[in-house]
Amino acid sequence: MKDSKKPIENETHVVQDFQTIEASPSFRGLMRKKKRFLIPSTILFLGLYILFPLIISYSDVLNASFIGDISWSWVYALGLFIMTWILVTIYMKKAAEFDRLAEATLKEFNYKEENNL
Amino acid sequence: MNPIVISLFLFIVAITLVITYFAAKKTNTASEFYTAGGGLTGWQNGLAIAGDYLSAASFLGIAGAIALYGFDGFLFSIGYLVAYLVVLFIVAEPLRNLGKYTLADMINSRFNAKKVRAGAALSSITIVIFYMIAQLVGAGALIQLLFDIPYWIAVLLVGIMMTIYVLFGGMTATSWVQIIKAVLLMAGTVIISFLVLMKFNFNIFDMFTFMKTATPHGADYLNPGVKYTMPLDTLSLMIALVLGTAGLPHILMRFFTVRDAKTARSSVMWATWIVGIFYVMTIFLGFGAAAFVGQDLIVSTNPAGNMAAPLLAQALGGDLLMSFVSAVAFATILAVVAGLVLSGASAFAHDIYGQIIKKGKVTDREQMLAARYASVGVAAFSIILALFAQSLNVAFLVSLAFCIAASANLPVIVYTIFWKKFNTTGAISAMVTGLVSAIVLVSISPSVMNPVEGAAIFTGNPIFPLTNPALVSVPLGFIGGWLGTLLSKESNEKKYAEVKVKANTGGFRQL
Numbered sequence: 244m245k246d247s248k249k250p251i252e253n254e255t256h257v258v259q260d261f262q263t264i265e266a267s268p269s270f271r272g273l274m275r276k277k278k279r280f281l282i283p284s285t286i287l288f289l290g291l292y293i294l295f296p297l298i299i300s301y302s303d304v305l306n307a308s309f310i311g312d313i314s315w316s317w318v319y320a321l322g323l324f325i326m327t328w329i330l331v332t333i334y335m336k337k338a339a340e341f342d343r344l345a346e347a348t349l350k351e352f353n354y355k356e357e358n359n360l
Numbered sequence: 361m362n363p364i365v366i367s368l369f370l371f372i373v374a375i376t377l378v379i380t381y382f383a384a385k386k387t388n389t390a391s392e393f394y395t396a397g398g399g400l401t402g403w404q405n406g407l408a409i410a411g412d413y414l415s416a417a418s419f420l421g422i423a424g425a426i427a428l429y430g431f432d433g434f435l436f437s438i439g440y441l442v443a444y445l446v447v448l449f450i451v452a453e454p455l456r457n458l459g460k461y462t463l464a465d466m467i468n469s470r471f472n473a474k475k476v477r478a479g480a481a482l483s484s485i486t487i488v489i490f491y492m493i494a495q496l497v498g499a500g501a502l503i504q505l506l507f508d509i510p511y512w513i514a515v516l517l518v519g520i521m522m523t524i525y526v527l528f529g530g531m532t533a534t535s536w537v538q539i540i541k542a543v544l545l546m547a548g549t550v551i552i553s554f555l556v557l558m559k560f561n562f563n564i565f566d567m568f569t570f571m572k573t574a575t576p577h578g579a580d581y582l583n584p585g586v587k588y589t590m591p592l593d594t595l596s597l598m599i600a601l602v603l604g605t606a607g608l609p610h611i612l613m614r615f616f617t618v619r620d621a622k623t624a625r626s627s628v629m630w631a632t633w634i635v636g637i638f639y640v641m642t643i644f645l646g647f648g649a650a651a652f653v654g655q656d657l658i659v660s661t662n663p664a665g666n667m668a669a670p671l672l673a674q675a676l677g678g679d680l681l682m683s684f685v686s687a688v689a690f691a692t693i694l695a696v697v698a699g700l701v702l703s704g705a706s707a708f709a710h711d712i713y714g715q716i717i718k719k720g721k722v723t724d725r726e727q728m729l730a731a732r733y734a735s736v737g738v739a740a741f742s743i744i745l746a747l748f749a750q751s752l753n754v755a756f757l758v759s760l761a762f763c764i765a766a767s768a769n770l771p772v773i774v775y776t777i778f779w780k781k782f783n784t785t786g787a788i789s790a791m792v793t794g795l796v797s798a799i800v801l802v803s804i805s806p807s808v809m810n811p812v813e814g815a816a817i818f819t820g821n822p823i824f825p826l827t828n829p830a831l832v833s834v835p836l837g838f839i840g841g842w843l844g845t846l847l848s849k850e851s852n853e854k855k856y857a858e859v860k861v862k863a864n865t866g867g868f869r870q871l
Contacts, residue, residue, distance in 0.1 A: 261854065261858035264861045273865075285445075288442065292438075292598070292602060296598045299584035300595065312569045312572055313582075314583060320434060323442055328636060331444070331445070334448060349867040
């Protein structure tokens with residue numbers, strides 16, 4: 244965090260060949276795992292979210308009663324809240340695995356935090 | 361003005377000044393000024409994000425909107441919460457891994473071009489100014505109502521307080537003001553919700569049944585469609601809400617206050633729970649206000665419904681609770697505007713002065729000095745604008761800020777992280793197209809042009825039909841970036857490999 248006493252001539256990471264890391268099987272594996280989770284879940288949550296204003300604008304089906312005077316619109320809306328919390332929780336679990344893979348990749352290329360400028 | 365209000369009000373001012381005093385001692389370098397030295401923990405930053413995000417527009421505005429329009433008011437709550445998934449999945453971690461102080465840092469980690477930095481700084485400043493005027497105008501009107509003092513004194517008061525926090529305490533003071541505000545706001549909301557539910561013997565079904573007959577809207581109150589009747593308008597608003605958050609400079613800046621991507625991630629998790637629970641409770645605030653205050657009194661006190669929550673507090677808990685809620689509203693305003701000043705100042709002092717004019721060759725002292733001058737400048741400029749903007753509709757300024765954030769900032773962020781071919785021309789054209797289309801479309805929309813005289817800034821038929829242009833301007837931002845990229849032959853795969861590795865591993869970053 245303090246960027247004062249780091250030696251300026253330390254340029255280990257500047258000459259670092261990022262294309263080699265990017266092409267390495269371990270980094271590719273990390274990206275594949277990330278994509279496999281992030282792409283479907285982003286499509287899912289944005290889809291369910293955008294569908295909601297469309298349904299309530301163009302149809303009355305969600306006005307039907309769920310229990311008593313609580314209609315399905317409220318159930319859908321709160322469902323989006325629960326969806327958010329569930330996806331956040333799942334992501335936190337997945338991300339722990341991403342962290343492990345990322346660390347492994349960095350280790351493979353002899354990266355040390357101290358080399359940061 | 362009753363003595364309880366004054367003492368609670370002074371109490372909040374005193375606490376925040378004590379915080380600022382201690383924070384000032386810890387604010388000696390530019391990094392400490394902009395990011396509190398990157399030393400916040402996940403829960404601290406999570407609370408601070410909630411404190412930064414739950415503005416008076418959220419607390420007072422949504423409670424009022426639900427009180428007046430029932431289900432339609434709750435749409436805001438949904439959009440504002442789901443937006444955090446965009447922040448978490450797409451923006452937070454790469455931003456922390458690639459940037460140092462500002463959004464422009466992150467985009468420039470790939471392009472290293474002054475024009476790109478200038479574009480990002482410009483859109484950040486534009487968003488901050490619009491958002492800030494909205495907050496200050498809202499704050500002025502609110503404090504005028506709560507404490508019965510003239511509008512201009514109210515604006516000056518808030519303006520001076522926010523300048524003190526930022527000027528002396530930098531990000532440390534700002535963060536702690538936001539954390540304390542978030543705790544106070546949650547406490548106030550829980551108390552009111554509890555009292556509302558108690559009136560219904562904690563039976564949610566009874567509450568809904570009661571609401572069916574509690575307002576002039578009858579059973580429609582519980583269904584969508586009371587306020588938003590144009591499908592495309594509703595859709596457009598929802599898009600701005602969900603995509604805008606991930607481009608708001610004062611929210612993005614919060615991710616630089618933690619040490620790494622892992623902590624950035626856990627702070628979003630904390631924020632999502634806090635913000636989500638708060639938004640669920642907006643139902644009780646809104647329903648309670650409609651049931652126990654009544655729409656007539658809410659509208660006659662403030663036509664936009666902004667006084668619904670304080671009036672509800674009065675109805676349920678008398679002067680004491682009303683005073684507490686007013687004090688919380690005041691703390692809310694202070695926390696949000698302080699965050700805004702700081703993010704505007706960082707765009708000026710770090711991006712424009714430090715990186716563009718001085719080409720990065722500034723000492724830490726010069727950087728600090730510039731940041732402080734910029735804070736005063738941003739604060740003074742927005743106070744002056746707010747004094748003249750008293751009659752402006754606040755809701756439209758906030759929706760404009762969200763729309764610019766979604767149209768100008770989000771496309772360039774997404775392309776920078778995910779698109780190999782994306783280049784300098786693409787980055788500039790994405791930002792310019794998004795920014796210009798959002799501003800132009802809003803200025804010819806029903807928010808600015810209304811056939812009814814006095815209802816908007818100009819009298820006349822709107823040229824563009826949507827109140828919020830996100831449905832058009834966000835795709836335009838993406839198309840602008842795509843076309844710009846294709847029109848230029850430049851491409852740097854080596855640099856993209858570097859950005860990709862840094863963004864996804866958290867290694868090799870500038871500390």
